[in-house]
Amino acid sequence: MEEMEEELKCPVCGSFYREPIILPCSHNLCQACARNILVQTPESESPQSRRASGSAVSDYDYLDLDKMSLYSEADSGYGSYGGFASAPTTPCQKSPNGVRVFPPAAPPPPAALAPPPPRNACLTCPQCHRSLVLDERGLRGFPRNRLLEGVIDRYQQGRAAALRCQLCEKAPKEAAVMCEQCDVFYCDPCRLRCHPPRGPLAKHRLVPPAQGRVSRRLSPRKISTCTDHELENHSMYCVQCKSPVCYQCLEEGKHSSHEVKALGAMWKLHKSQLSQALNGLSDRAKEAKEFLVQLRNMVQQIQENSVEFEACLVAQCDALIDALNRRKAQLLSRVNKEHEHKLKVVRDQISHCTVKLRQTTGLMEYCLEVIKENDPSGFLQISDALIRRVHLTEDQWGKGTLTPRMTTDFDLNLDNAPLLQSIHQLDFVQMKVSSPVPAPPILQLEECCTHNNSATLSWKQPPLSTVQVEGYILELDDGNGGQFREVYVGKETMCTVDGLHFNSTYSARVKAFNKTGVSPYSKTLVLQTSEDTQSEEQTLPFPVPLERSQLRRMSPFSSTLNLQPSFPGRSYFELRSSAHQLSLHSSLQSLNSAVAWFSFDPASAHADIIFSNDNLTVTCNSYDDRVVLGKTGFSKGLHYWELSIDRYDNHPDPAFGVARIDVLKDAMLGKDDKAWAMYVDNNRSWFMHNNSHTNRTEGGITKGATVGVLLDLTRRTLTFSINEDQQGPVAFENLEGLFFPAVSLNRNVQVTLHTGLPVPEFYTSRSAMP
Numbered sequence: 001m002e003e004m005e006e007e008l009k010c011p012v013c014g015s016f017y018r019e020p021i022i023l024p025c026s027h028n029l030c031q032a033c034a035r036n037i038l039v040q041t042p043e044s045e046s047p048q049s050r051r052a053s054g055s056a057v058s059d060y061d062y063l064d065l066d067k068m069s070l071y072s073e074a075d076s077g078y079g080s081y082g083g084f085a086s087a088p089t090t091p092c093q094k095s096p097n098g099v100r101v102f103p104p105a106a107p108p109p110p111a112a113l114a115p116p117p118p119r120n121a122c123l124t125c126p127q128c129h130r131s132l133v134l135d136e137r138g139l140r141g142f143p144r145n146r147l148l149e150g151v152i153d154r155y156q157q158g159r160a161a162a163l164r165c166q167l168c169e170k171a172p173k174e175a176a177v178m179c180e181q182c183d184v185f186y187c188d189p190c191r192l193r194c195h196p197p198r199g200p201l202a203k204h205r206l207v208p209p210a211q212g213r214v215s216r217r218l219s220p221r222k223i224s225t226c227t228d229h230e231l232e233n234h235s236m237y238c239v240q241c242k243s244p245v246c247y248q249c250l251e252e253g254k255h256s257s258h259e260v261k262a263l264g265a266m267w268k269l270h271k272s273q274l275s276q277a278l279n280g281l282s283d284r285a286k287e288a289k290e291f292l293v294q295l296r297n298m299v300q301q302i303q304e305n306s307v308e309f310e311a312c313l314v315a316q317c318d319a320l321i322d323a324l325n326r327r328k329a330q331l332l333s334r335v336n337k338e339h340e341h342k343l344k345v346v347r348d349q350i351s352h353c354t355v356k357l358r359q360t361t362g363l364m365e366y367c368l369e370v371i372k373e374n375d376p377s378g379f380l381q382i383s384d385a386l387i388r389r390v391h392l393t394e395d396q397w398g399k400g401t402l403t404p405r406m407t408t409d410f411d412l413n414l415d416n417a418p419l420l421q422s423i424h425q426l427d428f429v430q431m432k433v434s435s436p437v438p439a440p441p442i443l444q445l446e447e448c449c450t451h452n453n454s455a456t457l458s459w460k461q462p463p464l465s466t467v468q469v470e471g472y473i474l475e476l477d478d479g480n481g482g483q484f485r486e487v488y489v490g491k492e493t494m495c496t497v498d499g500l501h502f503n504s505t506y507s508a509r510v511k512a513f514n515k516t517g518v519s520p521y522s523k524t525l526v527l528q529t530s531e532d533t534q535s536e537e538q539t540l541p542f543p544v545p546l547e548r549s550q551l552r553r554m555s556p557f558s559s560t561l562n563l564q565p566s567f568p569g570r571s572y573f574e575l576r577s578s579a580h581q582l583s584l585h586s587s588l589q590s591l592n593s594a595v596a597w598f599s600f601d602p603a604s605a606h607a608d609i610i611f612s613n614d615n616l617t618v619t620c621n622s623y624d625d626r627v628v629l630g631k632t633g634f635s636k637g638l639h640y641w642e643l644s645i646d647r648y649d650n651h652p653d654p655a656f657g658v659a660r661i662d663v664l665k666d667a668m669l670g671k672d673d674k675a676w677a678m679y680v681d682n683n684r685s686w687f688m689h690n691n692s693h694t695n696r697t698e699g700g701i702t703k704g705a706t707v708g709v710l711l712d713l714t715r716r717t718l719t720f721s722i723n724e725d726q727q728g729p730v731a732f733e734n735l736e737g738l739f740f741p742a743v744s745l746n747r748n749v750q751v752t753l754h755t756g757l758p759v760p761e762f763y764t765s766r767s768a769m770p
Contacts, residue, residue, distance in 0.1 A: 606620075680701050
């Protein structure tokens with residue numbers, strides 16, 4: 001019962017409701033508190049004057065007044081804009097809930113001398129902040145919540161001190177029984193002396209004190225009267241207005257044309273609906289209790305696993321003697337950091353779930369007490385709101401709420417295989433590897449050929465290999481025996497490279513990659529181009545079918561490579577997508593540029609992310625930030641993509657950038673050390689990595705804006721732009737490893753991904769500078 005206490009307290013005074021009234025928004029207020037927070041405005045600030053002048057409502061008290069006033073509450077009739085007296089000049093102050101509160105008024109004058117209600121009186125609900133305009137009846141136009149009063153009486157009775165005997169002369173003892181006919185509480189000695197069980201008193205009924213106290217306070221059900229016709233009792237229920245009405249309302253009031261039903265039938269129906277809703281919520285509460293037990297057990301398991309892991313780590317470090325001592329402290333620090341992170345996540349979830357469970361339990365107990373009431377009118381006044389609250393609370397226990405956010409295992413493993421001379425590179429590796437590194441691809445010599453200054457290469461995985469491969473990286477040298485350069489990254493197993501130098505010898509090799517890592521290189525293949533443009537087809541020294549030399553394969557990740565100008569007069573590499581006969585050229589002399597084609601990855605995204613437009617458009621069904629990654633990861637080269645803002649409501653802070661594959665998916669991008677991002681609102685932006693905020697820059701986004709992300713792994717930098725203008729300085733430097741495009745957003749944002757774009761002008765001009 002104690003958890004229900006918050007449901008029984010006024011949000012203004014913080015005490016139990018006294019003479020509570022029901023507002024049209026279904027919330028309750030003490031009548032005295034409602035009188036204190038009335039807002040009285042002069043004629044010049046009335047809603048009609050505001051609309052007539054076209055001026056915007058700047059104060060909080062009139063937020064969405066047209067939508068939230070009593071006049072628009074399903075034609076409820078609780079009030080309208082006109083017909084008020086002029087506003088008084090009583091000084092007022094701001095209350096904690098943000099509305100203007102007038103000081104306590106003097107004792108009310110006699111009815112004959114009472115002033116008319118103030119003109120343009122307005123009441124703002126302190127819970128939902130809806131502005132309500134009063135009519136000429138003032139606060140008397142709001143129905144009184146007798147059902148809530150009954151619940152509060154029973155709650156206070158249950159907490160009251162033990163009842164005492166009413167006949168003890170000195171130091172009354174605790175009462176043992178109560179006589180219903182005498183209406184007196186007796187202790188055992190006084191009962192034997194004053195109320196013997198014989199004669200006429202033998203027929204009296206004695207009950208326990210608690211039951212007697214309740215029966216003493218119970219009175220015949222109060223028949224609630226109509227607020228519009230005070231002499232009429234409620235007899236029917238208006239379905240359209242969702243309120244009890246009297247016979248006179250049906251005859252001459254605004255409910256005459258509305259659909260009405262019997263009050264008793266609707267009472268029973270709504271009680272049944274509330275009971276059914278409580279059944280589902282009760283199941284959720286039971287699951288939450290079991291989930292809390294599971295979380296508490298996880299805390300113990302994390303503690304035990306942490307101790308065990310630390311002991312193992314110390315043993316391995318001691319085995320490497322002096323060479324490992326320099327790294328031991330750093331490794332233990334990382335384990336403790338992981339340990340504290342796991343504990344913090346689980347404990348935060350325990351705290352969050354405990355608060356939510358307490359609120360749920362309080363609501364359940366309150367609803368059960370409401371169901372016990374036998375006042376149909378009072379019950380129907382609050383039943384709809386309670387049913388909505390129960391369903392809303394049940395939805396809050398939905399998918400993902402009762403799932404641990406952290407595992408108890410430590411996904412770390414100390415690799416002690418390296419030689420002692422490499423001890424300074426010792427670091428953790430993942431203990432649980434989803435799949436091994438792919439095997440080296442095999443170049444299919446029978447399908448590889450050259451034609452003029454073009455070369456076609458084909459490869460495959462080893463026949464017995466079962467390791468999943470996410471893509472391949474093809475590399476060629478510069479034709480002069482120089483270093484290898486990437487010319488293709490993608491899932492295809494055949495690629496044609498055009499624009500090679502005539503009469504040159506190139507070396508080619510390929511490697512595979514997946515989330516675990518990159519395979520070793522295949523064997524190197526040597527390719528010889530023709531002597532000039534009129535030469536016939538030049539093939540490798542093995543039989544090649546003529547039709548295979550014309551094969552082209554559309555790649556999802558095309559790129560353009562320009563070699564260093566060490567051999568003037570020669571042309572440059574060009575990767576061509578022959579399926580569309582496109583040729584991509586680069587004017588840069590020192591950059592390896594790449595045009596990436598990819599989409600968002602539903603497999604690795606958070607469950608709340610919503611995909612559309614062939615996984616190019618994403619939004620979210622949660623108010624919390626959720627992360628989604630791109631399907632393609634980058635480890636080398638220059639890559640640029642853009643995201644257009646399709647929807648931007650209520651000024652959220654979406655974040656854009658790159659991340660590791662194991663980045664946190666249920667927090668803003670950049671909160672952990674696995675992401676590098678820029679988060680931006682409608683006015684400014686910040687860079688964020690490992691929850692560190694830097695480089696605040698003016699300029700934000702709106703609907704229709706475009707955010708650009710430029711990842712230059714040749715220079716190991718990350719740069720951002722908004723509407724094709726660079727946003728701030730270079731955001732991050734010294735980037736190494738495998739990075740995936742990433743976005744975090746909530747339900748107020750929708751973005752669309754645009755790939756296959758050239759490098760923006762602000763970067764090309766900067767790169768061309770000496």
